[in-house]
Amino acid sequence: MGAIQDAKFVQLAERGDVKYADIEVRLSGHETPLLASFAWNGGDPQLASVYRKEASRELDWYDNSLHSAYVDLTAELFDNGRGELGIGSRDDFAAEVLSHPNVRRELGELGRS
Secondary structure (H helix, E strand, O other): OOOEEEEEEEEEEEEOOEEEEEEEEEEOOOOOOEEEEEEOOOOOOEEEEEEEEOOOOOOOOOOOOOOOOEEEOHHHHHOOOOOOOOOOOHHHHHHHHHHOHHHHHHHHHHHHO
8 A cells, every 4th residue: 555654643532431542644645644543442443533634733723613623534535445545445544554663662652551
């Protein structure tokens, strides 16, 4: 596949009673980063959602409801099974994100703590 240029762990967040590992993903040939959110409780992370990150420091330094800083692309990207933007299937994309050295190291450290 090879569409992922870079991936980095952003945060571990709790939404409801589920922990999510949020990972920023930069695709080759695309300027706008994606945010891949994986449901994760120390075991195998499961891809929950993929968002296009449209946050702007000029607009989003406070809670700005004038626009959507994160647009959910999950259905658009994976419902046909092919994957858009050259990222392959949902499983292929998730595996490539999780195998990125930066992500694997960060999640490994979180799993030990």
